[in-house]
Amino acid sequence: MLRPMSWLPEAGPGRDDFERTFALRPELFAAWREFAGLFWQKRLVDPVLLELCRLRIAQMNGAAHPLSLRTPEARAAGLDEAKIARLDAWWKQPGFSDLERACLRFAEQFVVDAKGMSDEEARPVVAALGDAGAVAFIEALAIFDGFSRFCRMLDVEPVEAPA
Amino acid sequence: MSAPRVKPPRSRGSDPISGSALAHQPETLAAFLKLYGTLWSRGVLDQSTKELARIRNARTVDCTICKSIRFEGARKEGLSEALVDQIRDGFEASELSARQKAVLRWTDTFLSGAAEPDAAQRREMLAFFTPAELVELTAGLALFMGFSKIAVSLGGMPESLPVMVQPTPDLPPGA
Numbered sequence: 001m002l003r004p005m006s007w008l009p010e011a012g013p014g015r016d017d018f019e020r021t022f023a024l025r026p027e028l029f030a031a032w033r034e035f036a037g038l039f040w041q042k043r044l045v046d047p048v049l050l051e052l053c054r055l056r057i058a059q060m061n062g063a064a065h066p067l068s069l070r071t072p073e074a075r076a077a078g079l080d081e082a083k084i085a086r087l088d089a090w091w092k093q094p095g096f097s098d099l100e101r102a103c104l105r106f107a108e109q110f111v112v113d114a115k116g117m118s119d120e121e122a123r124p125v126v127a128a129l130g131d132a133g134a135v136a137f138i139e140a141l142a143i144f145d146g147f148s149r150f151c152r153m154l155d156v157e158p159v160e161a162p163a
Numbered sequence: 164m165s166a167p168r169v170k171p172p173r174s175r176g177s178d179p180i181s182g183s184a185l186a187h188q189p190e191t192l193a194a195f196l197k198l199y200g201t202l203w204s205r206g207v208l209d210q211s212t213k214e215l216a217r218i219r220n221a222r223t224v225d226c227t228i229c230k231s232i233r234f235e236g237a238r239k240e241g242l243s244e245a246l247v248d249q250i251r252d253g254f255e256a257s258e259l260s261a262r263q264k265a266v267l268r269w270t271d272t273f274l275s276g277a278a279e280p281d282a283a284q285r286r287e288m289l290a291f292f293t294p295a296e297l298v299e300l301t302a303g304l305a306l307f308m309g310f311s312k313i314a315v316s317l318g319g320m321p322e323s324l325p326v327m328v329q330p331t332p333d334l335p336p337g338a
Contacts, residue, residue, distance in 0.1 A: 007285055010294040024295040028302060031201040035194040042190065061276060111276070114312035115225050122168045122316070131169045132187040138316055139191055142309025150305045152279050153272065154298070 005157040017157040018065050036143050040073045044136035045129065047073040052087060052100055053107040053137075054144045059088055060111050063148035068158030099128050103137065110141050167319025178329070179228055180310075184317050193335065195310075200334040202303050203234070208296040210236035210331060212266055216300060217307045218250050219270040226311035231324035236331035244326070262291045266300070273304045 005017045012023025022029040039050060051074030058066035086093040090104050102124040109117050126134040150156070167184065175186035180199075185192045203210065214237030221229035233247070249257035254267050265287050272280050280288075288297055314320065 008294040008297065009289070021298060022302070024298045025207070025302065027205055028198070028201050028299060031194075031198040032302070035191065035198045038191050038194055044188065044191070062278070110312055110316060115315045117316050117318075119168070119318075122318070126168055131172075131184070134169050135184055135187040135317075136191060138313050139185070139188065139195070142313050143305075145312065146305025146309035147302075149273055149276075149308070150301050153269075153301050155279055 006154045008154060016065075016159050018151060021154055021156055032147075036147075039136060039140045039143075040071060043073070045133060045140060047071065047077045048079045049100060049103055050074065050137070050140055051079055052083075052090075052096075053103055053141060055084060056087055056090070056104055056107055057111055057141065057144040058148045060108065061145065061148040061152055063151040063156075064158040065151040065156040066144070066148045068160075099124070102128070106137075107141055107144075110138070111145050165318050165320065167317060169317050170319075179232065183314070185313070193338075196332070196335045197338040199306065199332045200338065202299070202306060203236070203331050204333040206299050208292070208299045208303075209240060210234065211240040211242040212263075212300065213237070213303050214242050215250060215263055215266050216270045216304055218247060219267050220274060220304065220307040221311055222250065223271075223274050224308065224311040224315060226314050227320050227322065227324055228314055229307070229311045231327050233326055233328045234331045235328055238328060265291055269300070270304060273301070274308060 006021045008021060008024070010024060011017075011020035012026065014020035014023050019029075022032065039045060040047060051071050054071070055067060083095055086095065090096050090101070096104070102121075106117070106121055106125045109121055125137065129137055169184040169187065171182060171184045172186050176182050180196065181192060185195070203213065206213070214234055217229070217234075221232075233242075233244075246259065246263075249259050250267065251257075254264060257264075259267070268284065269280070269288060272284065292300065
């Protein structure tokens with residue numbers, strides 16, 4: 001077994017610390033990649049919207065690894081580093097659309113207390129994305145929240161520079 | 164019961180997952196069921212340990228459906244309702260084993276959103292679990308938490324449900 005940068009004493013093969021850690025359960029990692037990749041590959045939600053929420057959730061969970069990644073689909077769709085730099089105070093920053101603000105508000109509530117989600121927070125997201133889009137969006141949030149905490153718990157190291 | 168924010172489509176499955184609004188996205192639903200089946204039935208960690216973490220999460224997130232479900236595999240491994248009753252605040256003083264209490268503390272750290280586990284908690288977990296088991300438990304927690312939050316975010320959750328014993332998730336046919 002390889003030695004990871006995470007505090008676990010073993011690791012599997014992989015390009016970065018997340019892959020080397022998750023590779024200790026290869027079948028599970030393969031199934032996770034298949035699921036988590038769908039949101040980007042099938043463009044189930046606008047990739048910029050998704051990437052903003054992914055990074056915001058990583059900020060909230062103090063997860064260095066997902067914060068160090070950039071999703072190519074979002075970059076190709078026009079998301080730049082200047083906007084990402086404003087994300088940690090998006091509510092008082094310019095350059096975020098009404099839909100982005102509604103989705104970020106929803107994502108933050110999801111992380112802090114999903115049960116406390118109000119109809120006022122949910123309505124604009126469901127209205128804009130539609131039933132199928134809203135389901136995909138919320139599923140993606142679940143992956144972002146769950147696996148940024150996974151990285152925090154196992155102290156998965158960031159990649160050296162944004163890809 | 165509050166009104167659902169997204170109603171399930173007419174064409175949907177009959178179990179609590181595939182019968183929900185998740186059926187609006189058949190491709191992600193199929194991929195999730197494969198992932199969940201792999202976690203539960205193709206794992207290296209015993210099912211009762213995963214069930215402990217799942218139920219602790221369900222009670223913390225307060226997902227009525229998740230709280231009501233018991234998986235058969237964990238029941239067969241001895242996770243009785245008397246033990247499940249002890250997965251509550253104050254579990255440190257319960258009759259749960261040291262290993263079971265370590266799993267609940269790990270779950271609470273995961274859910275708390277606080278700092279990463281300290282050196283003592285890491286050592287404790289490595290004393291009870293192999294690295295592969297620990298990865299599986301933590302990935303399981305990510306899925307338990309994420310999907311219970313989906314359920315409560317979608318709304319339409321009943322106030323209470325009776326305990327329902329369900330088959331342990333396995334790979335869907337053809338997966």
